[in-house]
Amino acid sequence: MRVKRERPGPLRWLRHLLDELLVRILSLSLFRVKSKPPAASFSGLDSSSVTKYVPIPRVKGLPVVGTLLDLIAAGGATHLHKYIDARHRQYGPIFRERLGGTQDAVFVSSANLMRGVFQHEGQYPQHPLPDAWTLYNQQHACQRGLFFMEGAEWLHNRRILNRLLLNGNLNWMDVHIESCTRRMVEQWRSRTAEVAAILPEEGGEIRSYELPLLEQQLYRWSIEVLCCIMFGTSILTCPKIQSALDHFTQIVHKVFEHSSRLMTFPPRLAQMLRLPIWRDFEANVDEVLREGAAIIDYCIGVQQDQKQPHEDALFQRLQAAEVPGEMIKRIFVDLVIAAGDTTAFSSQWALFALSQEPLLQKRLAREQSTHDSRLLHGLIKESLRLYPVAPFIGRYLPQDAQLGGHFIEKDTMVLLSLYTAGRDPAHFEQPNRVLPERWCIGQSEQVHQSHGSLPFAIGQRSCIGRRVALKQLHSLLGRCVSQFEMRCLNEQPVDSVLRMVTVPDQTLRLALRPRTE
């Protein structure tokens, strides 16, 4: 079944508008979310110190609802990245806006301002967390992994994981990534060969194999990779693990769906009223945390029973770093949740970008046969630049800061508009084109500001899975370009919508044929 993700007609749009407004007003008056202290206002500051700064343009809004009506008119929360992109075009690389709620956010999109934010993020950088998750953790007194940690606890665990997942030689994980990717692509190859062997279509064309359930397959793959990095590839031969991973993939995928539904409905209100949207989310997260912990327990049990020496894997490394068992569970489950949708959708976007460029596919296939990877590396950078799955990165500034001649008060939420920055002609020549060679040495005229693309963020709290994800993308795309010619079968232009991460607005239909040259 093909699912059209978001194209409301005028009546549905009106109903959507009324729903969102009603819900927002109710939630503001009844259940104000106390996440961060409100930012100090300009009126509280010494006026002489403020006047020497360049004022930040402010988008005017209404009392209580702020500029929420404008956002709804632009398509609602699922179109936030496009809405903010239009605002940047109107107001420039920095502006303030209150999209409802009690606090302004400052949006920045220039490479220099974005870099400045990371310079001011402090010792324990704080990022905004999805309300639904924060509420769940509070309600269930649930202690979570790295993404949710704060202060000294975060720094301690982050330093350990930096050593194990980001710094130095990570070749030990190649064997795990390669074997999972080989298995998935091998299935695609044999199905593609079977379909191609059937008599050609009218007109003599070789038949193509349309990849079924691409999103689910890529989810399964990214979770399997993490499991193998954690416990070694041999863990997959255990009788129970395949079905446990199938089930785990389904429920992690559902978490993503439930959380994105709660992006357009205030979680606190849903929780107070015990609405199905909250109950489903809650039950689903319970199950993911329980099953994740059960998989770990099972794998630990298997390893203890094994006679032969263990493979080189993260679990042994965490134990050697004296991370307690309970903490390993917390870290592992949240690594899986963080990796699932980001890697699955970044891979989908990269395959989509490739499917639009048959000549580039051919060039990449040729490059692979010479064991060079510069162009492939550039392609991955291009798809992450054009389709950053996290289109906003947020930081609460721990101190008053001066950013590009502007004054930003302590505790302000600053949001980096990655979607806009990656498509800004001030950062990239012909920004809307996929030009992998722009990242090759000697092509610097094509990249004016490389920091215009920060898909994994930078600084202390940047993505801990960056190198894992890049290795995965590299392995998947390298194999695909060598073996297949890829085509996109979608009849309507594919665009991005925001559902926790940016995803295609329709089910992506990719067709494969054996590569013949």
Ligand code: HEM
């Ligand atoms: C292409 C795939 C990926 C993208 C684009 C991506 C992007 C990001 C970004 C932008 C952040 C920073 C969020 C912030 O600063 O607030 C982040 C954080 C994080 N990512 Fe990724 N990510 C990807 C894959 C992964 C993978 C494979 C893992 C697990 C191995 C992972 C685990 C995490 C964790 C745990 C954090 C929180 C780090 C912390 O708070 O210290 N990510 N990711």
